[in-house]
Amino acid sequence: MPDLAQLRPSSIAVVGASANPDSPGHDYLKCLVDFGFKGEVYPVHRREPEVLGLKAYPSLSDVPGAVEFVISVIPQEGILDLVEQAASKGVRAIQLFTGRFSETGREDAAELERELLQRARAAGIALIGPNCMGLHDPGWGLSFRPDLPRRLGSAAFISQSGNNTTEVLLHSDVRGVGYRMALSYGNALDVTEAHLLDYLADEDEVRVVGAYIEGARDGRAFLDALKRCAGAKPAVIFKGGRSSAGARSAVSHTAALAGSSDVWAAALRQAGAIQVRSQEELIDLLVAFELWGAPPGEVGRNVGAVGGGGGRAVATADACTDEGLAIPQLTDGIRAQLKERAPQLWDWVGNPVDQSILAGGGVSGAAILEMMLADPAFDLLIANVGEDWVLGRPDSGDRLLHLVNRFAEIGKKSDKPIAFVLGPADSPDEDRWRAVEGARTLLVDAGLAVFPTVERAAWSLRKYVDYWGGRSR
Amino acid sequence: MPDLAQLRPSSIAVVGASANPDSPGHDYLKCLVDFGFKGEVYPVHRREPEVLGLKAYPSLSDVPGAVEFVISVIPQEGILDLVEQAASKGVRAIQLFTGRFSETGREDAAELERELLQRARAAGIALIGPNCMGLHDPGWGLSFRPDLPRRLGSAAFISQSGNNTTEVLLHSDVRGVGYRMALSYGNALDVTEAHLLDYLADEDEVRVVGAYIEGARDGRAFLDALKRCAGAKPAVIFKGGRSSAGARSAVSHTAALAGSSDVWAAALRQAGAIQVRSQEELIDLLVAFELWGAPPGEVGRNVGAVGGGGGRAVATADACTDEGLAIPQLTDGIRAQLKERAPQLWDWVGNPVDQSILAGGGVSGAAILEMMLADPAFDLLIANVGEDWVLGRPDSGDRLLHLVNRFAEIGKKSDKPIAFVLGPADSPDEDRWRAVEGARTLLVDAGLAVFPTVERAAWSLRKYVDYWGGRSR
Numbered sequence: 001m002p003d004l005a006q007l008r009p010s011s012i013a014v015v016g017a018s019a020n021p022d023s024p025g026h027d028y029l030k031c032l033v034d035f036g037f038k039g040e041v042y043p044v045h046r047r048e049p050e051v052l053g054l055k056a057y058p059s060l061s062d063v064p065g066a067v068e069f070v071i072s073v074i075p076q077e078g079i080l081d082l083v084e085q086a087a088s089k090g091v092r093a094i095q096l097f098t099g100r101f102s103e104t105g106r107e108d109a110a111e112l113e114r115e116l117l118q119r120a121r122a123a124g125i126a127l128i129g130p131n132c133m134g135l136h137d138p139g140w141g142l143s144f145r146p147d148l149p150r151r152l153g154s155a156a157f158i159s160q161s162g163n164n165t166t167e168v169l170l171h172s173d174v175r176g177v178g179y180r181m182a183l184s185y186g187n188a189l190d191v192t193e194a195h196l197l198d199y200l201a202d203e204d205e206v207r208v209v210g211a212y213i214e215g216a217r218d219g220r221a222f223l224d225a226l227k228r229c230a231g232a233k234p235a236v237i238f239k240g241g242r243s244s245a246g247a248r249s250a251v252s253h254t255a256a257l258a259g260s261s262d263v264w265a266a267a268l269r270q271a272g273a274i275q276v277r278s279q280e281e282l283i284d285l286l287v288a289f290e291l292w293g294a295p296p297g298e299v300g301r302n303v304g305a306v307g308g309g310g311g312r313a314v315a316t317a318d319a320c321t322d323e324g325l326a327i328p329q330l331t332d333g334i335r336a337q338l339k340e341r342a343p344q345l346w347d348w349v350g351n352p353v354d355q356s357i358l359a360g361g362g363v364s365g366a367a368i369l370e371m372m373l374a375d376p377a378f379d380l381l382i383a384n385v386g387e388d389w390v391l392g393r394p395d396s397g398d399r400l401l402h403l404v405n406r407f408a409e410i411g412k413k414s415d416k417p418i419a420f421v422l423g424p425a426d427s428p429d430e431d432r433w434r435a436v437e438g439a440r441t442l443l444v445d446a447g448l449a450v451f452p453t454v455e456r457a458a459w460s461l462r463k464y465v466d467y468w469g470g471r472s473r
Numbered sequence: 474m475p476d477l478a479q480l481r482p483s484s485i486a487v488v489g490a491s492a493n494p495d496s497p498g499h500d501y502l503k504c505l506v507d508f509g510f511k512g513e514v515y516p517v518h519r520r521e522p523e524v525l526g527l528k529a530y531p532s533l534s535d536v537p538g539a540v541e542f543v544i545s546v547i548p549q550e551g552i553l554d555l556v557e558q559a560a561s562k563g564v565r566a567i568q569l570f571t572g573r574f575s576e577t578g579r580e581d582a583a584e585l586e587r588e589l590l591q592r593a594r595a596a597g598i599a600l601i602g603p604n605c606m607g608l609h610d611p612g613w614g615l616s617f618r619p620d621l622p623r624r625l626g627s628a629a630f631i632s633q634s635g636n637n638t639t640e641v642l643l644h645s646d647v648r649g650v651g652y653r654m655a656l657s658y659g660n661a662l663d664v665t666e667a668h669l670l671d672y673l674a675d676e677d678e679v680r681v682v683g684a685y686i687e688g689a690r691d692g693r694a695f696l697d698a699l700k701r702c703a704g705a706k707p708a709v710i711f712k713g714g715r716s717s718a719g720a721r722s723a724v725s726h727t728a729a730l731a732g733s734s735d736v737w738a739a740a741l742r743q744a745g746a747i748q749v750r751s752q753e754e755l756i757d758l759l760v761a762f763e764l765w766g767a768p769p770g771e772v773g774r775n776v777g778a779v780g781g782g783g784g785r786a787v788a789t790a791d792a793c794t795d796e797g798l799a800i801p802q803l804t805d806g807i808r809a810q811l812k813e814r815a816p817q818l819w820d821w822v823g824n825p826v827d828q829s830i831l832a833g834g835g836v837s838g839a840a841i842l843e844m845m846l847a848d849p850a851f852d853l854l855i856a857n858v859g860e861d862w863v864l865g866r867p868d869s870g871d872r873l874l875h876l877v878n879r880f881a882e883i884g885k886k887s888d889k890p891i892a893f894v895l896g897p898a899d900s901p902d903e904d905r906w907r908a909v910e911g912a913r914t915l916l917v918d919a920g921l922a923v924f925p926t927v928e929r930a931a932w933s934l935r936k937y938v939d940y941w942g943g944r945s946r
Binding site for chain 2: 021022027104105106145146147159160161162163164166167170171174212214240241242243244245246248249250252253254277278279280308309310311312313314315316317318319320321322326327329347348349350351352354356357386388389391392393394423424425426427428433437438440441452453455
């Protein structure tokens with residue numbers, strides 16, 4: 001079994017380093033600089049004496065010091081020679097951006113891949129990939145693209161797809177998910193999903209694990225590792241290649257054997273993992289599990305909801321019910337408070353709270369949210385920002401910030417999960433974009449979980465309760 | 474039955490007009506000015522001689538000319554007096570922002586509502602609402618909020634919720650949906666969903682109808698009208714109050730009796746309408762049906778897909794299969810062209826096309842999209858923009874525009890539906906937002922249908938084929 005302590009090496013050579021900003025050989029090296037990798041960095045370039053201001057070496061063998069970790073960005077023809085040099089240098093792991101192996105469907109390429117594995121194993125070198133983007137570990141100063149987020153946190157994501165790793169990192173970052181590590185591991189020739197899940201199960205800094213998997217190299221090992229991992233922390237699995245066309249596509253992508261969709265679904269369930277069906281669902285659950293954390297005790301299914309107009313109140317109730325959550329009536333305690341503060345409204349307003357009923361009535365949605373947080377009848381909360389209404393009013397930007405600030409203050413003090421609902425800033429209008437992004441950034445900076453629709457909020461709360469509801473802590 | 478020709482009046486009085494920009498009495502009047510209403514406009518204000526530069530009158534009775542249509546923004550106490558004045562003036566319709574009637578759950582308010590209806594009927598005045606935002610008809614110069622979109626088109630949307638009307642208009646506008654009319658009709662006291670669907674069935678300018686309905690005032694009339702409407706054009710229904718908590722919420726919102734969810738689902742199906750379960754689904758189908766229009770002939774279920782990396786290719790195949798669409802292999806004709814233009818790749822690349830396989834291979838995803846459009850084996854197309862990859866490259870903005878321009882050129886010439894997939898610009902980074910919004914605006918301005926995820930693209934294509942597939946034209 002490959003030694004995954006190598007994922008945090010103290011010296012790295014980038015073989016195929018390049019000054020051309022439109023090449024991966026540039027990006028890997030640039031990331032080591034930009035993300036602040038603390039160890040030794042050795043660019044390897046056949047001719048250039050220097051790349052990105054760092055002294056370069058014509059070959060790996062020419063590097064003077066010890067090299068623990070190699071990032072290979074060279075074409076596949078040179079790969080066996082590289083392994084030979086790595087073996088002599090005592091290299092412990094090679095990450096292979098290098099691709100065009102078994103995924104091409106060609107016998108000579110598959111044969112080269114087998115040879116590569118055999119030689120690496122003989123030399124005790126772990127292989128990551130081939131055909132992968134590799135590590136993103138901002139806390140260790142490693143990444144594969146200079147524009148990837150620096151946010152640190154307790155999420156981990158492993159994926160057979162490089163593009164989907166990029167997409168997940170970018171779109172979860174803007175929602176506040178920080179990473180202990182992400183890894184695009186391509187063809188999983190040597191380091192497999194099983195090794196990685198096993199490793200992540202034991203990493204205390206990791207609180208939630210996401211994975212995009214096209215096929216398992218070794219079904220038994222995979223399930224054992226997944227069971228360990230899912231027993232220790234939420235494990236969210238996006239299985240690619242569920243359909244026959246998808247499976248065909250997975251073969252040409254990572255040479256993965258996708259397997260039967262039903263078998264996978266049953267196996268994931270049995271292992272205690274959470275299966276998702278899209279990248280959006282995956283991101284929603286990274287947000288939910290990282291930002292809500294583990295509940296302090298038992299967690300029930302009663303939802304209190306505020307914000308948005310009457311249509312949103314109805315949609316919130318329907319969405320929660322669809323997910324098996326309950327929307328109890330307002331309690332006598334809350335009704336008594338409302339009767340005092342809003343005598344015109346107390347017998348009209350319900351749960352979910354229709355914000356438009358409250359207008360001018362002496363009590364705000366935020367105030368009712370606070371009442372719900374203090375009331376044991378409510379386990380989970382939904383706070384609709386309702387920005388589309390606010391943005392039609394004068395001084396809309398300030399109003400929105402005021403409202404969201406109040407929500408953020410309440411949210412920071414809450415020990416119950418709150419799903420804030422704030423739609424996408426999908427507008428060519430700059431003021432709108434600034435207002436909505438500003439509001440979201442404010443919530444995210446307060447460590448709060450934001451969902452773009454009430455349906456996705458309700459679904460995420462349900463998955464959270466499904467996982468944590470009956471678990472002993 | 475109310476005469477809905479009154480929805481395009483030639484003279485309008487805004488009773489309760491106001492110069493305070495933070496009031497609906499301001500917004501209605503401002504819209505008549507800003508949206509360019511061509512007829513007579515009469516602000517009515519108890520004291521002010523002028524509102525927003527227009528001569529104002531102390532009461533409706535004081536207005537000198539004829540008034541066809543009244544927008545009422547006064548409190549409910551004055552409503553019977555207003556109806557009396559309206560009757561004397563020969564007013565044909567009153568749109569009531571005025572609320573706090575039966576939706577409050579109070580008997581005196583419900584009694585006032587009944588009295589209102591009786592007096593209006595006696596005077597031959599149609600009532601829109603109460604408790605509604607009313608008309609948005611940019612082609613006729615009418616709206617209820619100055620920031621609502623001006624885009625004209627062939628969609629219609631009717632809704633019992635004012636906020637959701639605003640949200641649907643804003644978020645469908647940025648995706649290219651233009652409106653013949655939208656109407657928030659609140660409590661449906663007089664003008665009901667049945668009248669409106671009947672009216673829209675006959676409106677030739679309307680090609681797709683969306684509706685958010687909490688309850689039907691008259692089940693039989695509703696189903697008859699829906700059947701007529703759905704027989705003439707796609708009718709997309711978002712039913713609010715499917716759950717008991719949602720139904721309870723609907724009562725306090727519009728006093729609607731929501732009815733059994735199963736009965737509704739069966740009835741909608743039987744009427745030939747398309748039921749959606751969220752605002753996002755509703756918007757996706759307005760995009761699909763308006764922008765793709767009716768197909769010229771039979772339309773099958775075979776999807777050709779390009780763009781994005783390997784993970785996206787797999788996800789595209791899975792999503793299409795989940796929706797009952799087929800992902801056929803590339804045809805011999807296309808393979809022959811690929812063999813000529815990309816001899817390194819022709820036997821590796823498949824459908825969906827994995828963009829990362831194509832790198833440097835002599836053929837682009839756009840070129841393969843064109844081959845698919847020309848090949849009768851493909852009925853429907855998905856084009857993943859893959860912006861997250863592009864935006865990590867140098868000159869990313871220009872590259873993205875170049876790629877999207879090429880897609881737009883191809884899309885404009887296509888007589889097959891193409892779903893373009895371009896994620897939300899949900900980033901606090903201004904360059905990213907500009908690039909993604911610029912790309913989307915370019916596609917939208919070319920009249921093309923853009924979806925934020927491949928799952929939503931596949932679902933929308935399926936609903937399109939379900940509706941048009943077996944229909945004679």
